[in-house]
Amino acid sequence: MDYEQKRIKLVERLEKRGILTKPKVIEAMLKVPRHKFLPEGALESAYIDSPLSIGMGQTISAPHMNAMMCELLELTEGEKVLEIGTGSGYHAALCAELVAPKHSTNPGHVFSLERHQELANKARKSLINAGYGGTVTVIHGDGTLGYSQEAPLIRF
Numbered sequence: 001m002d003y004e005q006k007r008i009k010l011v012e013r014l015e016k017r018g019i020l021t022k023p024k025v026i027e028a029m030l031k032v033p034r035h036k037f038l039p040e041g042a043l044e045s046a047y048i049d050s051p052l053s054i055g056m057g058q059t060i061s062a063p064h065m066n067a068m069m070c071e072l073l074e075l076t077e078g079e080k081v082l083e084i085g086t087g088s089g090y091h092a093a094l095c096a097e098l099v100a101p102k103h104s105t106n107p108g109h110v111f112s113l114e115r116h117q118e119l120a121n122k123a124r125k126s127l128i129n130a131g132y133g134g135t136v137t138v139i140h141g142d143g144t145l146g147y148s149q150e151a152p153l154i155r156f
Helices: 003-016 023-031 040-045 063-073 090-099 117-129
Strands: 052-055 058-060 080-084 109-114 136-140
Touching (some): 063 090
Parallel strands (some): 080 109
């Protein structure tokens, strides 16, 4: 299966629909291999614009939703990101492309909290397999509590 061609066609469709407009987000969507974040049985559907089951009653968001979130976040190189709900790890990888691109001299980092231990473990493996192990940290925990270890200092 030619995943790269399917990924290119998906991105082109999202551009034609006006969902993808920012060059950095388009580049991230072209780089991150969505199929590496899916269960074996869902690989054929990796590049259709639809949410897909990843287990534990959770889904990987439809690509257009990931694109919209990345465009609206307006992330820049060097930023630190806290993501609540790692799921498959795909969105965290997209964010990593934006804050810590491979050529970066000022790399940022993505910290992603996932409440389901099984999904956190799978996402961690998928992120490493896709080359994002050094720019994304997956933490098993309750996202409503934040992640104080990396929180900014507040001075009064």
